[in-house]
Amino acid sequence: MGPNGSGKSTLAQVLAGNPTYEVTRGTVSYNGQNLLEMDPEVRAQNGIFLAFQYPVEIPGVSIAYFLRSAYNEIRKANGMEEIDPLEFLDLVEDKLKLVDMDQALLSRSVNQGFSGGEKKRNEIFQMAVLSPRLAILDETDSGLDIDALRIVAQGVNTLRSPENATIVVTHYQRLLNYIVPDFVHVIANGRIVKSGGKELAFELEEKGYDWLQNVGADAGAAA
Amino acid sequence: MIDTATRKGTRDNAAVGKNGADPVNLRAPGSIEAYRADFERQPAAPEWLRSLRAEGMARFEALGFPTKNEDWHFTSVAPIAEQSFRTAMINKAGVSSEGSTAGMVAAADLRRFTFDQPTWHTLVFVNGEFSENLSSYAGLGEKVRVNSLAKAIHSGVGRPERHLGKIAVFDNHAFTALNTAFIRDGAFVELQADAVVDQPIHLIFVAEGQGEAVSHPRNLIVAAQNSRASIIESYICVRDNLYFTNAVTEISLGEGAHIDHYKIQLESEKSFHVGTTQIRQARDSQLHSFSYAVGGSLARTNIYTSLDGDAATCTLNGLYLTDGVQHIDNQTSIEHIAPNCPSHEVYKGVLDGRSHGVFNGKVYVHPEAQKTDGKQSNNNLLLSPSARVDTKPQLEIFADDVKCTHGATVGRLDEVAMFYLNSRGIGRESARTLLTYAFAADVLETIELKPLREQLERLVLARFAGSES
Numbered sequence: 001m002g003p004n005g006s007g008k009s010t011l012a013q014v015l016a017g018n019p020t021y022e023v024t025r026g027t028v029s030y031n032g033q034n035l036l037e038m039d040p041e042v043r044a045q046n047g048i049f050l051a052f053q054y055p056v057e058i059p060g061v062s063i064a065y066f067l068r069s070a071y072n073e074i075r076k077a078n079g080m081e082e083i084d085p086l087e088f089l090d091l092v093e094d095k096l097k098l099v100d101m102d103q104a105l106l107s108r109s110v111n112q113g114f115s116g117g118e119k120k121r122n123e124i125f126q127m128a129v130l131s132p133r134l135a136i137l138d139e140t141d142s143g144l145d146i147d148a149l150r151i152v153a154q155g156v157n158t159l160r161s162p163e164n165a166t167i168v169v170t171h172y173q174r175l176l177n178y179i180v181p182d183f184v185h186v187i188a189n190g191r192i193v194k195s196g197g198k199e200l201a202f203e204l205e206e207k208g209y210d211w212l213q214n215v216g217a218d219a220g221a222a223a
Numbered sequence: 224m225i226d227t228a229t230r231k232g233t234r235d236n237a238a239v240g241k242n243g244a245d246p247v248n249l250r251a252p253g254s255i256e257a258y259r260a261d262f263e264r265q266p267a268a269p270e271w272l273r274s275l276r277a278e279g280m281a282r283f284e285a286l287g288f289p290t291k292n293e294d295w296h297f298t299s300v301a302p303i304a305e306q307s308f309r310t311a312m313i314n315k316a317g318v319s320s321e322g323s324t325a326g327m328v329a330a331a332d333l334r335r336f337t338f339d340q341p342t343w344h345t346l347v348f349v350n351g352e353f354s355e356n357l358s359s360y361a362g363l364g365e366k367v368r369v370n371s372l373a374k375a376i377h378s379g380v381g382r383p384e385r386h387l388g389k390i391a392v393f394d395n396h397a398f399t400a401l402n403t404a405f406i407r408d409g410a411f412v413e414l415q416a417d418a419v420v421d422q423p424i425h426l427i428f429v430a431e432g433q434g435e436a437v438s439h440p441r442n443l444i445v446a447a448q449n450s451r452a453s454i455i456e457s458y459i460c461v462r463d464n465l466y467f468t469n470a471v472t473e474i475s476l477g478e479g480a481h482i483d484h485y486k487i488q489l490e491s492e493k494s495f496h497v498g499t500t501q502i503r504q505a506r507d508s509q510l511h512s513f514s515y516a517v518g519g520s521l522a523r524t525n526i527y528t529s530l531d532g533d534a535a536t537c538t539l540n541g542l543y544l545t546d547g548v549q550h551i552d553n554q555t556s557i558e559h560i561a562p563n564c565p566s567h568e569v570y571k572g573v574l575d576g577r578s579h580g581v582f583n584g585k586v587y588v589h590p591e592a593q594k595t596d597g598k599q600s601n602n603n604l605l606l607s608p609s610a611r612v613d614t615k616p617q618l619e620i621f622a623d624d625v626k627c628t629h630g631a632t633v634g635r636l637d638e639v640a641m642f643y644l645n646s647r648g649i650g651r652e653s654a655r656t657l658l659t660y661a662f663a664a665d666v667l668e669t670i671e672l673k674p675l676r677e678q679l680e681r682l683v684l685a686r687f688a689g690s691e692s
Contacts, residue, residue, distance in 0.1 A: 018646075039651075040646050041645045041646075041648050041649060041650045041651070041654075044646055044648035045648045049646075050646050052643065052646075055643070056639055056640050058643070058658070058661055059661060060662060060663075060665040061660075061664075065657075066644075067647075069649055069653065070647035073647075073649050074648040077648070109661075130648070
């Protein structure tokens, strides 16, 4: 969590390997490997998934084709056989239900003409199919009405397991009524300025970010 | 993924011609004399055809090959002009008889171009000459007559002289004039009123590719009121040789007639292709045209339609894919003569290697053409830093109550979309294939005829995946 411009989305993009971000200092260790040395597709093949704040529209590529390609590339990279379109269809059926989306979705072009809610649900649907080890949800709650928020949260909760971790990036405490966090970290001015349990989120809702931003500025100046 | 230098490198020699660096006088290169000589040697024909041919020849000689005029601003025809092509058929030993050249092309050679559709009505022309043996078009119904133009000229059936040269005017079109000077064969499709052809009519023009030959296929499609058909013209080759195809198709749509017209240009890498499709549309008629152009070292496709009658509709869509040192030029013209006509046009190009693409689309809205609804766009994707495209959407409006938009884009692959795909585990090469394919597939989706659409989708995907040239 953190105020606008604190660096939450930057962190999410950097973890996923967005090439427009240059990492000047620091390391990221992921399962004992140096994450920053991996290309974005290699990170994905190793279980990292970013749910985009602004999912990209790709006219002309059906969701079925796109997601099956992704699924098979990840399988290939992990020494597994590719699956054919029919097997894939079986696989995704349940995942569609999870985010309350219809099979017709599969033949639509990726995100093209989707409402804001549909785009976010499509991100969660992809996450469900690719079953990442580390999922990063970048402001997935922004622009969602309460029903869509509930569906997205339900998807995330269902996928939760001891084998995976989820980083939820959010500005508001609202989402955390539906997704109960194990830990809350607050970022201000590019640094984690406070960590705690789920109570911290409530405290932020009550007091705002101002009292922590000063801490961040001090810490930034000290560094 | 695609190594353009090695895959298409052989095209270089096609564009150079025999005399290399010599400047060519396009008004009077030696090749015009060669055309004149072959013109004189044409076999006997009915009086009306002799005079039409003579008009064509005279006009061609007066115009010469087009130089850098407005219509040919981005395309030099010097490689065509400096080559003295021999006219196919005439220069066979003696005057060719029915099926004489067809023996060199076997049905097996055509299989991969027939879309696995044995029920389609197929007419095959080898070097511009109809081949009965390779064709099959039974069961078209009473209201439909499909014939070789040569046969119709000879027998007088359907009186093609009523239409030939009336739609494809050649006052200012040198290649159409040249084709007219050599009218001999092609397809003649007549649809009587209310005729409906369920299966597509596929016209396959095979360049047999021996000798440096030119062919001038001439097609005539006359669709009477409320008739309906899908017609495909495929231009293919069986050998990768230097030859020249100079085709003209005239289409007349009567009131309420509906024609889907597809032009699939798969000429050899060394060849030259100039093809003009010229259309006239009466009231309430519908024309849906799709042009797929990937072949030739120098290729030019003209699709011109004239919306003569109230509420006539046209869609002109197209896709051109270039690579190596290819030059592919697409020219369209939509004349809004009558009021209440919608016209929609989307052309897309994907350019790789050192290739050059051209799009020039004109929409003229005449003073009487009120309530015109015109949309035109041309989008290009450059895959290599040396590829080039010139695009010129033109809109000229002389009526005051119209809705017209046009636009053109030239771009490279979207890096944001690229990262989105990468972040899902899809590597750069695959992502590039996927995005390039998607760019092209977008316009392929407008093809109504499913087997054709699927076949083109497969061809395009294979091309960008680098698994096939």
